[in-house]
Amino acid sequence: MPTARIRLSDAQVAEVARYAFGLAGLPELPPAEEYEDTQGVLVATSDGESLTVVEVPRWEAPAAVAARLREQGWTFPTAWVDAPPDDVSVLPERLVVLLTAGGTPPDSAELSARAGAWNGARTGGREVVVVPVPLSPYFPEIPVAELAAAYGASLAGSGLGVSPHRTGGRVLLFTGLSGAGKSTIAARVVELLVEEGRTVTLLDGDEVRHHLSAGLGFSRADRDTNVLRIGWVAAQIAKHGGIAVCAPIAPYAEVRDAVRREVETQAGPESFVLVHVATSLADCEARDRKGLYAKARRGEIPTFTGISDPYEVPTDAEVTVETAGRSVDECARQVLEALAGR
Numbered sequence: 395m396p397t398a399r400i401r402l403s404d405a406q407v408a409e410v411a412r413y414a415f416g417l418a419g420l421p422e423l424p425p426a427e428e429y430e431d432t433q434g435v436l437v438a439t440s441d442g443e444s445l446t447v448v449e450v451p452r453w454e455a456p457a458a459v460a461a462r463l464r465e466q467g468w469t470f471p472t473a474w475v476d477a478p479p480d481d482v483s484v485l486p487e488r489l490v491v492l493l494t495a496g497g498t499p500p501d502s503a504e505l506s507a508r509a510g511a512w513n514g515a516r517t518g519g520r521e522v523v524v525v526p527v528p529l530s531p532y533f534p535e536i537p538v539a540e541l542a543a544a545y546g547a548s549l550a551g552s553g554l555g556v557s558p559h560r561t562g563g564r565v566l567l568f569t570g571l572s573g574a575g576k577s578t579i580a581a582r583v584v585e586l587l588v589e590e591g592r593t594v595t596l597l598d599g600d601e602v603r604h605h606l607s608a609g610l611g612f613s614r615a616d617r618d619t620n621v622l623r624i625g626w627v628a629a630q631i632a633k634h635g636g637i638a639v640c641a642p643i644a645p646y647a648e649v650r651d652a653v654r655r656e657v658e659t660q661a662g663p664e665s666f667v668l669v670h671v672a673t674s675l676a677d678c679e680a681r682d683r684k685g686l687y688a689k690a691r692r693g694e695i696p697t698f699t700g701i702s703d704p705y706e707v708p709t710d711a712e713v714t715v716e717t718a719g720r721s722v723d724e725c726a727r728q729v730l731e732a733l734a735g736r
């Protein structure tokens with residue numbers, strides 16, 4: 395039996411909207427009977443075979459946009475996709491701007507900055523109607539001319555992919571086994587960043603579990619919730635230009651990837667840095683500062699990462715830190731070097 399009702403991410407709702415507007419095929423969604431958006435509004439239902447779209451409140455249908463423009467007397471609308479050109483004199487006097495916003499929350503700083511680039515002062519007083527469209531700003535799913543045509547317009551040009559917005563914020567997500575050195579290295583990284591005058595927030599795995607994630611255990615579902623919460627807070631920090639350093643075990647690749655997408659949506663491409671603290675299980679167990687490995691080996695901790703619970707080794711880490719025979723400072727500086735290059 396599929397789960398009765400599932401909440402979709404902004405990116406998944408955009409997929410549903412593309413399908414509803416005939417811009418793309420059937421989206422691949424986890425099995426469920428009902429799907430809601432991030433506000434809890436029912437957007438679609440499924441009988442297991444077909445998807446019935448109920449409503450996608452955030453997105454205006456292309457046909458509705460075309461009709462609205464016609465009513466306003468726009469006979470042959472011209473469209474521009476995303477960022478304006480450097481030389482705005484090439485633009486027509488009135489145009490509809492199709493702003494790719496799929497996967498981006500409506501209140502994201504990135505989206506307002508991109509829409510703000512089209513205000514009257516910057517476009518020489520041209521008449522501009524900005525319409526957010528459910529395509530991804532980074533990987534648009536259909537050619538821009540086809541997109542313009544769907545909205546009843548002919549394409550004047552596109553600044554898609556031109557200087558994607560970056561807030562300057564960063565998220566460093568440390569991942570690794572218990573005792574690998576995540577907290578120790580993360581704390582040193584924070585010290586070094588503070589010395590550079592940066593504003594940094596440390597979301598340490600152990601600490602988070604006392605506050606943000608109090609009450610959660612170590613089942614897969616609870617670990618996923620814990621890491622997604624950390625990721626969400628970190629993304630909010632990065633969205634406003636801050637640096638968040640997070641140090642949970644984060645054993646599952648799928649959730650690490652979800653955090654990467656959330657952060658890059660909020661703070662721009664390359665704002666997410668995955669740091670794998672790659673200390674071997676044997677070395678972590680030999681350290682066993684908290685005596686947890688010994689307990690896990692005795693069967694006293696039923697789902698202990700590395701012993702009786704999985705750890706999926708990252709294949710997409712921006713930095714891999716080996717700690718054996720190296721000082722904490724050396725490891726922290728390796729992380730900072732990777733950060734400086736981004």
Ligand SMILES: Nc1ncnc2c1ncn2[C@@H]1O[C@H](COP(=O)(O)OS(=O)(=O)O)[C@@H](OP(=O)(O)O)[C@H]1O
Nearest residue numbers: 571572573599612617620642643644645697698699
């Ligand atoms: N079953 C089990 N498995 C792994 N770890 C356990 C477990 N039970 C308690 N602990 C202690 O909790 C710390 C890991 O919590 P995290 O929030 O980082 O884990 S996770 O990302 O949600 O998987 C981890 O801390 P660190 O040693 O700092 O990693 C452990 O001290």
Ligand SMILES: Nc1ncnc2c1ncn2[C@@H]1O[C@H](COP(=O)(O)OP(=O)(O)O)[C@@H](O)[C@H]1O
Nearest residue numbers: 572573574575576577578579717720721722725
């Ligand atoms: N190069 C290194 N980097 C980080 N920790 C190290 C290093 N070498 C030895 N250690 C020791 O390993 C242990 C790591 O513990 P901790 O930072 O709490 O790990 P985690 O947060 O991954 O559970 C500490 O006792 C630390 O002193």
